[in-house]
Amino acid sequence: MTAETFDIIVVGAGMAGNAAALTLAKHGLKVLQLERGEYPGSKNVQGAILYADMLEALVANFRQDAPLERHLVEQRFWMMDDRSHTGLHYRSDDFNEERPNRYTIIRAQFDRWFSQKVREAGATVLCETTATELMQDANGKVVGVRTDRADGEIHAGAVVLAEGVNGLLGTRAGVRKRPTPDTVALAVKEMHFLPREVIEARFNLKGDEGLVIEAAGTISRGMTGMGFIYTNKECISLGIGCLVAHFTSTGETPYGLLDRFKRHPSVAPLIEGSEVKEYAAHLIPEGGFKAIPQLYGEGWVVVGDAAQLNNAMHREGSNLAMTSGRLAAEAIIQVKSRGAPMTATNLSIYKTMLDHSFVIRDLRKYKDMPALMHTYSRNFFLTYPELVSESMQNFLRVDGTPKAEKEKQSLNSFVKSRSWSGLLGDAVRLARAWR
Amino acid sequence: MHLLVCIKQVPDSGQIRVHPVTNTIMRQGVPTIINPYDLFALEAALELRDQFGGEVTVLTMGPPSAEDSLRKALTFGADRAVLLTDRFFAGADTLATTYALATAIRRISSEFGAPDIVFTGKQTIDGDTAQVGPGIAKRLGLFQLTYVGKISALDLHARTIDVERRSEGGVQLLRTRLPCLVTMLEATNQIRRGAMADALRAARATILKWSAQQAGVDDISQCGLRGSPTVVKRVFAPAARNEKATMIEPDEQPAEALINAIFRCRPALEIELAALARGY
DSSP, X not given: OOSOEEEEEEEOOSHHHHHHHHHHHHTTOOEXXXXXXXXXXXXXXXXXXXEHHHHHTTOTTGGXXXXXXXXXXXXXXXXXXXXXXXXXXEEOXXXXXXXXXXXXXXXXXXXXXXXXXXXXXXXXXXOSOOEEEEEEOTTSOEEEEEESSTTOEEEEEEEEEOOOTTOHHHHHHTSSOXXXXXXXXXXXXXXXEOOHHHHHHHHTOOXXXXXXXXXXXXXXXXXXEEEEEEEOSSEEEEEEEEEHHHHHHHOXXXXXXXXXXXXXXXXXXXXXXXXEEEEEEEEEEOOXXXXXXXXXXXXXXXXXXGGTOOBTTTTBOHHHHHHHHXXXXXXXXXXXXXXXXXXXXXXXXXXXXXXXXXXXXXXHHTTTHHHXXXXXXXXXXXXXXXXXXXXXXXXXXXXXXXXXXXXXHHHXXXXXXXXXXXXXXXXXXXXXXXX | OEEEEEOOEEEOGGGXXXXXXXXXXXXXXXXXXXXXXXXXXXXXXXXXXHHHOOEEEEEEESOGGGHHHHHHHHHHTOSEEEEEOOGGGXXXXXXXXXXXXXXXXXXXXXXXXXXXXXXXXXXXXXXXXXXXXXXXXXXXXXXXXXXXXXXXXXXXXXXXXXXXXXXTTEEEEEEEESSEXXXXXXXXXXXXXXXXXXXXXXXXXXXXXXXXXXXXXXXXXXXXXTTOOOOOOOOOOOOOOOOOOOOOOOOSOHHHHHHHHHHHHOHHHHHHXXXXXXXX
16 A cells, blocks of 8 residues: 555546546645556547637636647538438638637547646646555545555545546446446547648638538438547548447447448548548447436545536537536535535535536436437438438429429328328427427 | 666657658657667666665656656656756767767766666667667776676676576577676566556656756767767668569469469579479
């Protein structure tokens, strides 16, 4: 055992862990942060989009030196069938602002920068060190962690679990359940390298402008899932993810889906001639509000992906992670400043703070969405995209058929496929879940 | 006992790419590692320290980012780290490198005691010269034991060291007097995982950063590019070979199929062999 003790141990150096460690260290607490990867970011996988607002709350002037790729000026939503896509595009020059709202980033680079800020604030950051177990006293209060290093037990007043979606530490200690296949998605992505000017020409960008394409439809083969294409400076991040439970039930493979997505006629020209330099896979918490575990306990709090804090509807995660990490730290600071012990009762203010933030309010709004999407995935990801595509093509193809006839054909195809009651049911269910 | 290990931060050669147009090595974005051979040297030093007591100093020359490698060495258990970093050192070949390192080792000697053994890896994976170890030995007047596979004995009273040195076609058992310089072969040991106390110490340790002047360099013209007689004339990627592998379907006569395939590609060979056969 190491004789040295810390005020707080933060397990994990992703967005949530770094936000927590930075906030704690800035307030003068003695912080130890453990990261199993070779360096912060080496094991962290995300698309990735950075939301400036939540980072500004932690590092106000991050734009000065953070490794940012492109600020987003355009968003495209694609509803795809096997040969087409129907798109909704939004682009605005307003996004070319002095302090842009969203950026693409490369996590391996960004997290290193973020960690440097944590170190500068005074936290001790240990990489290549895996926390293997939570140490608990006779009353079950968490008093520190065991690590995979020799003499690797360290005591602390409280532990912040920012260990990511798998949450092995919390699971092992029995403070949370393992995520189930219906609450996590498996996403795979590739980094396609292309010359800067090629990317800018293909996506109609200039300078540091960036663009996001989010795609759903038959690319997920009836499973709940989405594809994405993000532009970085000199590479395109392209991936697809689906619910793990659906991979199990359909027997589809993640690389099979990715391959189909890449060969789709709408996608292939965008990445033509690129060099793939990186392939990554990651689990994403998709259970929403109802899958959120207990957030605090005797001597511990859980933040970020480990707490299932991910808004699948809006593809937001890192901002929820940063905010939950910051709020957990602020809660701990409050308890500490009162000189009070890190008991569950005292740490419960973390949940109160989180409940009042956009994090829980957004997740609560969509609490019924995961179940709806998971249960009726074939309707939403297979049938409707095909029907929409068919209707669009029918509408656009000029072949002498009277327009009224065309409208009737389209309507009929919807009714034939889903029936009036089915269509109404889907609409009502969707409206209810969205509310 | 004072053990000094020279390490080098090198690009991870497994991930190096050559720019297709300019033919230069693209270092940007290539992860850096401690030269793998140096890790065998470091572990050998740590083992001797654990056995005989004393301390291990690691020394490197490189850009400020080489601090990462030194911190890693501290995590493994080294006691002290020194970084020689100065723009005057840039562009050094092995002659200029050994000048800078030897000068720094003299400064380390006066500050922390003369090293009993100086360790290096047998060579680096980026330069592959294997000259720096022997160069340091020459400049400091140390006995040198290169390509050491094993340190079999160390006698601190008699001040002798016994080693197994790999040479062409065999192993030499050598004994020499301390102080000396040892260059370690690969696969002689495995670098340890530092204990928690080492990791904590390394995370907070201050790494000594010396400029040329602070290291005690009195003749700047022997440093860096100016002190390097080696001139890199050209860097190029070997041209991709045109030959393609051919799959021979396994049939009843695989040897015949193979020979025929070879003769198809090299008709001259068939004629040559036929002539030879006639000769016998």
